[in-house]
Structure formats: structure tokens, C-alpha cells
Amino acid sequence: MTADDTPASYDFRSVETRWQQEWDKEGVFTVPDVPPADKPKYYVLEMFPYPSGQLHMGHVRNYALGDVVARYKRARGFSVLHPMGWDAFGLPAENAARERGVHPKEWTLANIAAMRETLKRLGFSLNWDREIATCLPDYYGKQQKIFLDFLKAGLVDRRESWVNWDPIDNTVLANEQVVDGKGWRSGAPIEKKKLSQWFLKITQFAPDLLDSLKTLDRWPERVRTMQERWIGRSDGARLRFPLAHPPAGFNEDLNAVEVFTTRPDTLFGMSFLAIAADHPLAAKVAETNPEAAEFIAECRRMGTSVEAVETAEKRGFDTGLKVSHPFLPDATFPVWIANFVLMDYGTGALFGCPSGDQRDLDFAHKYNLPVVPVVLPAGETQDSFTITDKAWTGDGTMINSGFLDGRTTDEARKEAIQRLEALGVGTGVVNWRLRDWGVSRQRYWGCPIPIIHCETCGAVPVPDAQLPVELPEDVTFDRPGNPLDHHPTWKHVDCPKCGKPATRETDTFDTFVDSSWYFARFTAPHAATPTNKAAADGWLAVDQYIGGIEHAILHLLYARFFTKAMKATGYLDVSEPFSGLFTQGMVNHESYKDVNGAWLYPEEVVRTGTGATHHETGEPVTIGRVEKMSKSKRNTVAPVAIIDRFGADTARWFVLSDSPPERDMEWTEAGVAGSGRFVQRLFRIVRQVAANCPVDAAPSAGDMPEAVDTLRRTTHRTIAAVTEALEAFTVNVAVARLHELTSALADAEKKAGEDGMAFARREAARTLCLLTAPMMPHLAEELFATLEPGKGLVAQQAWPEANPELLAVTRVKLAVQIMGKLRGTIEAEPDEAADAVIARAEAEPNVARLLEGQRIVKRIHVPNRIVNFVVAKAG
RNA sequence: GCGAACUUGGCGGAAUGGUAGACGCACGAGACUUAAAAUCUCGAGUCCGUAAGGGCGUGCGGGUUCGAGUCCCGCAGUUCGCACCA
Numbered sequence: 001m002t003a004d005d006t007p008a009s010y011d012f013r014s015v016e017t018r019w020q021q022e023w024d025k026e027g028v029f030t031v032p033d034v035p036p037a038d039k040p041k042y043y044v045l046e047m048f049p050y051p052s053g054q055l056h057m058g059h060v061r062n063y064a065l066g067d068v069v070a071r072y073k074r075a076r077g078f079s080v081l082h083p084m085g086w087d088a089f090g091l092p093a094e095n096a097a098r099e100r101g102v103h104p105k106e107w108t109l110a111n112i113a114a115m116r117e118t119l120k121r122l123g124f125s126l127n128w129d130r131e132i133a134t135c136l137p138d139y140y141g142k143q144q145k146i147f148l149d150f151l152k153a154g155l156v157d158r159r160e161s162w163v164n165w166d167p168i169d170n171t172v173l174a175n176e177q178v179v180d181g182k183g184w185r186s187g188a189p190i191e192k193k194k195l196s197q198w199f200l201k202i203t204q205f206a207p208d209l210l211d212s213l214k215t216l217d218r219w220p221e222r223v224r225t226m227q228e229r230w231i232g233r234s235d236g237a238r239l240r241f242p243l244a245h246p247p248a249g250f251n252e253d254l255n256a257v258e259v260f261t262t263r264p265d266t267l268f269g270m271s272f273l274a275i276a277a278d279h280p281l282a283a284k285v286a287e288t289n290p291e292a293a294e295f296i297a298e299c300r301r302m303g304t305s306v307e308a309v310e311t312a313e314k315r316g317f318d319t320g321l322k323v324s325h326p327f328l329p330d331a332t333f334p335v336w337i338a339n340f341v342l343m344d345y346g347t348g349a350l351f352g353c354p355s356g357d358q359r360d361l362d363f364a365h366k367y368n369l370p371v372v373p374v375v376l377p378a379g380e381t382q383d384s385f386t387i388t389d390k391a392w393t394g395d396g397t398m399i400n401s402g403f404l405d406g407r408t409t410d411e412a413r414k415e416a417i418q419r420l421e422a423l424g425v426g427t428g429v430v431n432w433r434l435r436d437w438g439v440s441r442q443r444y445w446g447c448p449i450p451i452i453h454c455e456t457c458g459a460v461p462v463p464d465a466q467l468p469v470e471l472p473e474d475v476t477f478d479r480p481g482n483p484l485d486h487h488p489t490w491k492h493v494d495c496p497k498c499g500k501p502a503t504r505e506t507d508t509f510d511t512f513v514d515s516s517w518y519f520a521r522f523t524a525p526h527a528a529t530p531t532n533k534a535a536a537d538g539w540l541a542v543d544q545y546i547g548g549i550e551h552a553i554l555h556l557l558y559a560r561f562f563t564k565a566m567k568a569t570g571y572l573d574v575s576e577p578f579s580g581l582f583t584q585g586m587v588n589h590e591s592y593k594d595v596n597g598a599w600l601y602p603e604e605v606v607r608t609g610t611g612a613t614h615h616e617t618g619e620p621v622t623i624g625r626v627e628k629m630s631k632s633k634r635n636t637v638a639p640v641a642i643i644d645r646f647g648a649d650t651a652r653w654f655v656l657s658d659s660p661p662e663r664d665m666e667w668t669e670a671g672v673a674g675s676g677r678f679v680q681r682l683f684r685i686v687r688q689v690a691a692n693c694p695v696d697a698a699p700s701a702g703d704m705p706e707a708v709d710t711l712r713r714t715t716h717r718t719i720a721a722v723t724e725a726l727e728a729f730t731v732n733v734a735v736a737r738l739h740e741l742t743s744a745l746a747d748a749e750k751k752a753g754e755d756g757m758a759f760a761r762r763e764a765a766r767t768l769c770l771l772t773a774p775m776m777p778h779l780a781e782e783l784f785a786t787l788e789p790g791k792g793l794v795a796q797q798a799w800p801e802a803n804p805e806l807l808a809v810t811r812v813k814l815a816v817q818i819m820g821k822l823r824g825t826i827e828a829e830p831d832e833a834a835d836a837v838i839a840r841a842e843a844e845p846n847v848a849r850l851l852e853g854q855r856i857v858k859r860i861h862v863p864n865r866i867v868n869f870v871v872a873k874a875g
Numbered sequence: 876g877c878g879a880a881c882u883u884g885g886c887g888g889a890a891u892g893g894u895a896g897a898c899g900c901a902c903g904a905g906a907c908u909u910a911a912a913a914u915c916u917c918g919a920g921u922c923c924g925u926a927a928g929g930g931c932g933u934g935c936g937g938g939u940u941c942g943a944g945u946c947c948c949g950c951a952g953u954u955c956g957c958a959c960c961a
Binding site: 009221222225226229230232234236259260261262263274314338339340341342344345346347349350351352353357358359360431433549552553657658659660663665666668670671673674675677678680681684730732733735736737738739740743746813814815816817819820821822824825846849857858859860862865866868869870 | 876877878879880881886887888889893894897898899900901913914915927928940941942943955956957958959960961
């Protein structure tokens with residue numbers, strides 16, 4: 001290669017595909033199902049995408065980040081599993097079917113093909129031979145098998161329950177999918193409905209899910225806290241309040257009310273008992289009391305949306321019933337139906353202690369119920385302490401509390417529970433906020449639940465030999481409801497047990513089930529069983545999982561549950577799926593509106609200094625907020641368009657360069673153009689080195705000219721700094737250090753003639769290839785091939801090691817301060833004796849000038865860092 | 876209401892308690908060019924000063940320290956999560 005045939009610019013179009021083919025041909029990213037014993041394993045996984053149609057910038061950022069980790073770890077000698085697949089079931093496919101008449105399968109597979117194409121163009125080092133799509137029977141059939149094993153293990157339940165019904169999507173939603181009382185997809189207000197549903201008993205694992213959060217030390221604190229609160233452990237007591245005079249017709253279940261409380265210490269402060277509108281006792285009362293029935297109906301109408309909760313005042317209905325009190329045999333307390341009591345928390349009933357709970361106090365004031373203070377805050381006396389409109393929820397000393405008087409809150413809590421247990425009316429319990437996971441959905445495009453309903457045998461599991469239960473393809477979407485239910489023949493089968501005619505379960509699984517175990521399937525994607533034990537045990541847990549914070553609760557909690565349940569059923573050995581978690585920020589963009597207030601795409605807008613105009617009409621454009629790229633605001637930039645214009649490496653470099661990965665970044669035209677310029681610059685500089693610097697032996701350390709020494713030190717410092725930055729996930733800092741080395745290499749051309757400079761420049765250029773490769777793999781390969789032809793692929797090279805001798809500093813610059821203020825700098829030998837350094841610092845002209853006439857009371861010397869003079873205060 | 880995080884130039888951001896503003900973007904000046912783009916060089920927190928140099932500077936107010944963007948206390952603002960959880 002000579003300078004003459006150096007192209008003027010880097011032609012990413014041909015170069016990028018060429019190297020992608022080369023990687024493929026050499027199989028450099030392929031790994032076996034069972035990790036090889038001679039290398040440590042590393043499993044890096046990015047949350048797999050929903051195939052919505054087009055890859056968006058958020059995906060590019062997510063996968064670019066994952067690819068940096070994958071390529072870096074590979075270079076560090078790890079055997080790296082880095083798979084990709086598709087979270088391919090879900091509602092948008094059915095919506096497309098209803099709106100455009102295209103079959104969900106066809107729509108989904110076409111989207112996958114388009115997005116796969118884009119991912120391949122971006123040159124990610126993925127194990128494409130492990131690709132899975134959750135909508136294919138090969139995957140969901142295995143999921144059905146897992147479900148049936150969960151069923152056998154007692155981890156599945158079918159029960160009638162109140163469900164969250166989304167009237168627009170015509171389906172059931174999990175509690176987690178109800179946001180502010182509205183469906184998380186449709187936004188429709190959620191109705192309550194009673195249906196027979198399949199549940200996964202996630203609550204059985206609640207203690208484990210909570211406790212093992214502590215072991216996840218490579219998870220963001222934030223996510224762990226969110227999960228902790230979601231699981232919601234609270235310690236308290238359950239106790240029964242018998243009805244004082246149960247009316248005739250009340251069976252045993254109804255003649256006492258069970259209550260959960262975290263404050264058994266405040267039992268003496270009770271003034272009423274409140275039950276939820278959906279409580280069985282409320283229903284019983286309503287049977288004979290039309291006013292109660294009307295009140296209950298009203299509560300249901302109100303719903304539990306944020307607005308309703310915030311604006312609704314505490315309201316109640318006195319049932320006229322009374323309960324007796326375990327500690328106060330002579331007293332009785334009224335039973336109210338109250339709108340602020342939730343049926344799905346605790347037992348759907350509570351005892352009201354107005355002095356110790358703000359809601360109870362508001363309620364008591366409204367209905368003139370007594371307020372008895374039972375906890376005396378420190379520093380108050382029983383005479384002076386009164387409760388007016390603020391309840392005291394803190395700790396203190398018990399008063400008005402019989403045998404608890406004088407105890408601290410903590411002591412009283414324990415003692416109250418002991419008494420309840422001794423009386424046989426209650427026990428200390430732990431209550432969880434977490435509910436079992438309802439997984440039934442009345443949808444077509446999902447994994448069929450492998451159950452057959454028989455009139456005589458009940459719910460019968462589909463026998464293994466009949467798995468997978470495949471979705472029929474000939475379905476119609478011409479009416480609302482579930483197409484599986486409407487299908488003329490699909491659901492009619494014989495009962496596997498008795499052979500009589502029976503019907504299939506027509507509900508399908510919540511799509512969160514699909515994404516709860518895919519990371520395990522990736523370890524052996526073609527296995528005939530759901531997992532191959534050796535592969536799963538060998539690769540799991542995922543060492544680094546990367547994705548958006550929006551999955552902090554739902555997906556991550558479900559995946560953790562599945563892992564524990566799969567361990568219990570013998571599929572896996574690990575009890576946590578992801579040992580490291582990284583949540584990356586969003587990709588944002590300015591939004592634009594035209595004179596009529598309509599949203600504009602970035603490509604329709606021309607930025608003009610401070611403002612912007614429409615690219616055709618020239619009319620003024622309003623620049624809106626910088627916010628998450630979204631179709632509705634039209635502030636999107638299509639990755640494909642960027643790859644076409646700038647190439648994959650530029651796109652990758654830009655999404656990694658500016659902001660720390662965990663923070664939101666702003667996509668700007670200027671920014672991506674700047675990255676494009678850097679790509680060209682690096683190309684020119686390294687090509688020049690390849691053409692002009694002969695391959696020389698390393699110069700001997702002693703007599704290198706200064707410029708050579710400096711460049712070599714910069715090179716080795718950069719190796720150390722980039723390595724450190726990648727380990728710390730601060731890719732933006734790695735990028736900054738690589739800019740510096742590039743500038744240093746460009747600068748060195750001025751001293752090209754010096755002895756050893758050819759070697760130093762080649763060394764720097766080679767290092768740049770290796771260090772930029774995780775971010776810009778195509779350019780790195782192209783330059784490396786030019787620089788060191790015949791030496792193989794960068795993708796196969798080891799990560800460079802910094803030479804400790806060249807990391808050692810030869811001269812240090814120290815700051816000289818007077819009273820902590822910078823007044824000058826001096827040079828010193830590394831670790832030079834303090835006396836000599838201080839003397840020189842004192843002699844530094846500016847320092848000497850300012851010290852004149854001052855009395856130095858203290859001289860502080862921090863080796864290789866600073867000298868600080870403390871002087872006596874004037875006067 | 877509860878909880879968490881964050882707050883540094885025009886912008887994104889950097890900084891093991893030790894020279895704040897690395898690196899990039901945008902900007903300004905210059906070189907090259909018929910011209911433009913590209914490229915290269917230089918400049919830049921702010922105020923005073925011709926300069927040397929000095930004052931002030933990391934949301935606000937305190938504290939610890941020889942020294943604080945960094946640690947502690949209080950306040951404000953922003954963002955996120957949860958929320959009638961008994």
C-alpha cells in the first residue's frame with residue numbers, strides 16, 4: 001500500500017458489508033451450546049425487541065451498548081454469548097389484522113425480516129444461529145411444557161376472580177398493567193369483572209424475590225428499591241372481630257370479620273371497623289338493605305383512578321352491625337362499609353384507629369366517631385396531648401391502652417400479638433402487596449394455554465405428546481372478541497382423560513410470560529426440551545443485561561419469578577437470571593410544529609441559527625421540547641436513513657459518544673455529522689501512518705526523542721483509560737480518550753522524521769484500531785487490514801495491554817496553593833523529597849511575591865499533587 | 876403523601892477530597908480555495924486589567940477540612956417510581 005492509492009475518503013458502503021461477510025465466514029461470534037472449558041464465559045444480553053416494523057434509535061443505542069460489552073469481553077478472552085430474538089406475540093399484530101386485513105403472523109414475520117436486516121447492517125456481533133421468535137411453535141410449545149410442569153408443581157391456580165377488564169382491548173390485564181386505573185396500552189378506564197382465570201403463584205416466591213434482591217449488587221439501586229416496594233412486605237397481625245349479634249341467616253364465614261393490621265399496638269384506640277365495598281359481608285348486608293346496595297354500587301362506579309382517589313372524600317355506610325373487641329369485652333364497635341378500603345389488600349377489612357391513622361381520623365371526624373389517643377409522642381404529657389386534625393403515626397408511649405399502658409410502641413406491638421395468639425383470635429403475620437399473576441388473555445396472537453376443559457374431568461392438561469398446541473392460522477377478525485373462541489373447529493377436541501367431547505382453553509398467555517424465560521432458551525435454542533440443562537447451567541446467569549428502565553418492575557420481576565420456578569421444576573440451577581443489570585437512557589429529539597400546530601418530522605425542518613423554517617414553504621417552525629422520540633410527535637429519526645447517509649459506525653459512535661449511557665441523550669443532526677467527520681478523520685490519519693511509516697523495531701526506552709516518548713506514553717495511557725472506562729460503563733469517557741489519542745497521532749506527523757517515530761505512530765494507529773473496534777468495528781477492521789495486512793481480523797485480536805513502564809510518569813506538575821487558592825505550578829520528579837519540592841514551590845515567582853511579608857504557619861505537601869501554604873491571618 | 880435520583884460554560888458532559896470545565900457540539904478569528912464545502916491553526920467561564928496578575932465562579936444557605944463539584948446538615952427546583960397498602 002502506498003500513499004498514491006489511498007482513497008480520499010472512507011467508503012463505508014462497500015466496506016461495512018464486506019467485513020460483515022468476513023465475520024460471518026470466519027464464524028468469529030459463534031459459540032457452542034455448552035461453554036468451552038478453556039475460557040471464562042460471559043453472557044451479555046439486551047432486552048429483545050418487539051417487532052413493531054422498524055428498528056428505532058432506542059434500539060440502536062441499546063444494542064450498540066451491548067455490542068461494546070460483547071466485543072470488549074471477547075477481546076479480553078471470554079467466550080461470549082450474545083444472542084438476539086423477537087418478542088413476537090402481542091396486540092399490535094392483531095390490530096394490524098383488524099385495521100389492514102393482514103394476518104398477524106404475516107405482519108409479524110415481515111417486520112422481523114425488516115428489523116433483522118437493519119440489525120445486520122449495524123454490524124452487531126450477534127449469535128444469529130440462536131435467533132428465536134416467541135410466536136413460533138418451536139418456542140411457545142416449550143413454554144406450554146413449562147406451564148404444565150408448573151401446574152404439576154403446584155405453581156398454577158385456576159380461580160374465579162375479580163379482574164381488570166379493558167373494554168377497548170376486550171381483555172384482562174394484570175394489576176401491573178393498569179396504570180392510573182387505565183389500561184397500559186389502550187388507555188381505557190378499567191372495569192371490574194369476575195372471570196375464571198389462570199394464575200401463576202408468584203406470591204409463593206415473595207419472600208425469596210425480596211430477600212435475594214440483596215444479592216443483586218450489580219443492579220441499579222433504584223430498580224431494587226422499586227421491586228422491593230412492589231413486593232411490599234409488611235409485618236403485622238391478623239385478627240378476628242366477632243359480630244356482637246349476628247343476624248339470622250349469617251353463616252359461620254360471616255359472623256366474624258378478619259382484619260389485617262400493622263399496628264396491633266393501637267387496638268385500644270379502635271372506634272370502628274371498616275370493610276371494602278366488595279367484601280362478602282357487605283354483599284350480605286346489601287341483600288336485605290337497598291341503601292347499602294346503592295352505596296356499594298356507587299363505590300364501584302368511582303373506581304380507583306388517581307383522580308378519583310385524590311378528589312374523593314372518605315365516605316362510608318353504617319351497616320348497623322356491631323363487633324366486639326378481643327381486649328375490651330364490654331365494648332362494641334360499629335361496622336362501616338367504606339370507600340377507602342381495598343378488597344385486594346390484606347383481608348379487605350380494617351379496624352379504624354383515628355388517633356393513629358390520618359384516613360381513619362378524617363373518617364371519624366366526618367361521621368362523629370370517637371378519637372382515643374393511644375400513643376403519646378416523646379416530649380408530650382397525657383394532659384397536654386390532643387389529637388385535632390392530625391393523626392400521630394409515629395412511635396411513643398402507650399396510653400389509654402389497658403395492659404399496654406407505659407410500653408413503647410415496639411413492645412406494645414409484640415405484646416398485643418402475644419395476647420391475640422393466647423386468646424386464639426389472631427396471629428402475627430407477614431402481608432405482601434404482591435398479588436398472584438393472572439396470565440389469561442382473551443386474545444388470538446399469543447401462546448395458547450395448553451388445557452382442555454371437560455365436563456366430567458374438569459381442566460385437563462394437554463398430554464406432552466400433543467404439544468405444541470398450535471395456533472390455527474385460518475382465523476377471522478371481523479368481530480370483536482377472541483378469534484380462537486369463534487373458530488369453527490379448533491377448540492373442539494376429545495378429553496384426553498375420558499375421551500368425551502371437550503373444549504380447548506381459548507385464552508392465551510400474557511406476553512410477559514414469553515419474555516420471562518427467553519434468556520434461558522437462548523442457551524440452547526434448538527433443544528427438543530425447553531432447556532438443555534448443561535447449556536443453561538453453563539451460560540446462566542446473564543452476566544450483563546441491558547435495557548430500558550421501563551421494565552424495572554414488570555418484566556424483571558416476572559423473569560426473576562420464572563427463574564425460581566424453573567429451578568423448582570428442575571429446568572435451571574440458578575436462582576437469579578441477571579447478575580448484572582444496566583438501564584440505559586432514552587434517545588430524545590427536538591420536536592417541531594408548523595404554523596397550524598401540526599407536528600413536523602426533523603427532515604421537514606431547516607434550522608436557521610436561533611429558529612427554524614419549513615424546508616419547502618419557508619414558513620416559520622416552532623421548536624418544541626426535547627423529548628423521547630415518538631411517532632405521535634414525529635420527532636423520530638430512522639436508523640436506516642442514518643445508516644444510508646453516514647454508515648453504521650457513525651451511527652454507533654454517535655449514540656455512544658456524548659451522554660453517559662444511563663442518561664437520556666439528545667439526537668442532533670450536528671452531532672451525528674460530527675461523528676461522521678471523526679470517522680473520516682481517523683481513516684485519513686491511520687491510512688497515512690500505514691502508507692508512510694515503515695515497520696520498525698521498537699526504539700530503546702532510554703534514548704527516545706521527546707516527541708516519540710510522548711506519543712508512546714499517550715498511547716499506553718489511552719489503553720489504560722479506555723479499558724477502565726469500558727469496565728465502568730462510561731463509554732462516553734472512552735470516546736473522549738480516543739479523540740485525544742487521535743489528535744496526538746495527527747500531531748506526531750510534524751515530528752515524523754525523528755528516530756523511532758515510525759514505530760510510535762504505528763503503535764498508536766494499531767491501538768486506535770483495537771480500542772475503537774467495540775464501537776466502530778467495520779472501520780477498525782478496514783484500518784487494521786491496511787496497517788497490518790495478513791494479521792487476521794480485529795475481532796480475533798486480544799485487547800491491548802498498557803506497558804507499565806510507559807504509564808509511569810517521569811515528571812509531575814504540582815499545583816502550588818496559598819490558603820487553598822491556586823497561585824502557580826512547579827515541576828518535580830515523581831516522589832521527589834518533600835523538602836526540595838516545598839522549597840521550589842516557595843520560590844516560584846508568583847508564589848514568592850504573594851508570600852512576601854506573610855508568616856507561613858503550615859506547609860502541606862501531597863506527593864505528586866499539590867503544595868499548599870497556610871499563612872497567618874493578617875493583623 | 877411516601878421513596879429515589881439529579882442540579883457544573885451557549886449545549887452534551889469530564890473531574891480516586893488536591894490545578895473545575897477533559898472530550899465533543901455550537902461559536903469566533905485566521906490559513907488553504909476563484910468560491911463554497913472539507914481540512915488545518917488559534918481563541919473562548921465571568922468581571923477588572925494593555926499586560927503580568929487579581930476578584931468571583933459547580934442551584935441556594937450553613938458546616939467539616941490546610942483544601943469541597945465531590946463529605947455532612949438544611950432549603951429550593953427538576954425528573955422518575957409508588958400511592959386510600961390498613
